[in-house]
Amino acid sequence: MSLLAVRALRVRYPGLTALDGLDLDIARSETLALVGESGSGKSQAALAVMGLLPADAAVSGSVRFDGTELVGAPRRALDRVRGARIGMVFQEPMTALDPLFTVGHQIGLPLRAHRGLGRRQAAARARDLLGLVGLRDAAGRLGAYPHELSGGERQRVMIAMALACEPDLLVADEPTTALDVTVQAQLLDLLAGLKERLGLAMLFITHDLRLARRISQRTAVLRAGRLVEAGPTDRLFAAPRAAETRDLLAAEPAGRKSPPPAGAPTVLEARGVGVAYPGRRGLLRAGPPRVAVAGIDVTLRAGETLGVVGESGSGKSSLGRALLRLEPAAHGLVRVEDRDLTRLDRRQLRPLRRGFQPVFQDPTGSLSPRLTAGEIVAEGLRVHAPSLGAAERDARAAEAFAEVRLDPAWRHRYPHAFSGGQRQRIAIARAMILRPRLVILDEPTSALDRTVQRDIVALLRELQAAHGLAYLFISHDLAVVRALADAVLVLRGGRAVERGPTADVLERPREAYTRALVAAAGLGPA
Incomplete structure (x- = not known):
């Protein structure tokens, strides 16, 4: 019997089907890589397994973990599984970790909730876990806050937290996405070693097929919420049957x-x-x-x-x-x-900033959820071209949308309605509209x-x-x-x-x- 068996899983939102009839199996101690483009439904599958989908998601089908049905299960039943038998590593640890608490406190929370440990016992176990995931000076880092750690260190903390109760299944949702190549390699080696040492099964979600090839025994490919191909990783890479898989392999x-x-x-x-x-x-x-x-x-x-x-x-x-x-x-x-910026104060710099613009790593964090995409793109014009009226700013925003290959009609939508790649195009348009x-x-x-x-x-x-x-x-x-x-x-x-x-x-x-x-x-x- 599979440790995790997903059958005909569908996730729908108003006007959108995120997953459409997904079937997956993961055996004990097996690693399955779930790959696909942005918006293919990979993270939706992970959240569905964990019972963490938002309230407006309509879920049907079956997710059985070790014989227990999770779809539709009450929260109390899910809480006995989450953290205890299924651990999750989220894509962005800075968002997933609470900035107000030390990493030692946060690693200790599942130990106190599921294992009944006291503060001192949980702290001792947290120190051991930080050592297990290879964080240097584990004892000294217990009192650190998330912002005091690098991206790779925060991701190790997330892995330590997910492993705290020695789960049977680890769900890793893009755990290496924002990390440099050497830290990626270290974390993949760490996950492979922990899997071998602890006998973990793992659902490894990634958009990078090279990572899937390195860590998984089997790979499943999603496209627009549908499973298009699945099989042993070596076979899938050597002879992909689906056009979507071939496109992913050729996308470097x-x-x-x-x-x-x-x-x-x-x-x-x-x-x-x-x-x-x-x-x-x-x-x-x-x-x-x-x-x-x-x-x-x-x-x-x-x-x-x-x-x-x-x-x-x-x-x-x-x-x-x-x-x-x-x-x-x-x-x-x-x-x-030819303008020396060194000695200019904030007021003096302000009119010059239209000439040098940033595009940041995380478009979700840098785009205001309270403004439409068009308002975000045109925002700089309010500062650097104050003589323009609202209609002209909107027209310039429409031109900027077209320049970054987005439908200008979409400028009236809010950021959450766009995929990650589309949000990054909006961030680029916001910079380019000022002609830096x-x-x-x-x-x-x-x-x-x-x-x-x-x-x-x-x-x-x-x-x-x-x-x-x-x-x-x-x-x-x-x-x-x-x-x-x-x-x-x-x-x-x-x-x-x-x-x-x-x-x-x-x-x-x-x-x-x-x-x-x-x-x-x-x-x-x-």
Whole structure:
């Protein structure tokens, strides 16, 4: 008998069918990878298994765990299973973890709820679990808050919490999506080791087929809520039967961008850029400052893209914020189109900001849920083009939607009505409507599936060619960097360890650190 048996599972929302007749089986100690594009229903399947779908979801079919029906089960019955026998690792740990409580307290909660442990016993077990998932200085990290940990460390905390009660099944929903390639590799090794050691069954949800191939015995492919193919992972990769599976396998961002035109003007010149955060305060004095970025030089011309890569905590995002003058702890020279930004205050910077715009990693977090997509895109015009009336701002928003390949009629919808890739296009449109010369893109494709990544890379190339944009492209995904960047800067511990043309750095890396990044990414020939 299967540990988990899903039969004819349907999940419907008003006007939308998210899952349409899904059948899945997971045996004890087996890993099944569930893959598909954004919006294919992968996460809906995970939430349905856990009984965590929102109130407006209409669910039918069957989800049987170890013989017990979960669909329609009362909350008390579900709570005896969730956390105790089924653990879940969510895609975004910063959202899933409570910012008001230490990680030790949060790991201890399921132990106290399901195992009846006291505070001290739960804390001791939490320390052991943090050691089990490979978090350094486990005892010292019990008192840390989520914001004090890196993305990879927060994800390890989530895994520790999910494993606290030694469940039979682990549901991992995109657990490595926003992590750099070396941390991805470490977490995959960790999950594989824990599965072997604890005898776990695992439902591993991902949009990255390379990860599915590495960790699973069987793979199931979803498309628009329907199961299109399932079978042993090796067979599915070697001889995919469904066209949808072949499309996913062929979706790696490819090609190279055209070089910037000869004699293109310099848009960004930065010298000795550094970011140093104050040390943590002790009882009598503050500790030494923490250096996030140390003496980085950057020059970008119109039409040029510099890819910035490195592990989590290497200083990539801190460098981007420093160049945008969004980082109060930054120092060094930053010039954008011959304007020295270094000594300007917030008021003086404001009229210049239309010339250098950010696109952030998480479009869901950076788009206001209270505004329509059109209002979000046009918001910058209120500040930088105050003479425009509401009708003209709306017309400009419609043009921006068309430019990023979205139906202008959709601008009246709210962000939750769009997929992840569509929300990222809205974020790009918000930046482009101001016609900037420099765009700093901080992990803009990290949470997107490969087919959407390919489309976003093509869109960014088109916009760059049309408007002569300079891009600083921050990413942990070396395949995307290879397809988009003219040159690459490799950071480690806030310092530049290697830089040069993309082909040289990613295909013939000089430094051992860069070679490790390339190896972890599994890059093949372009």
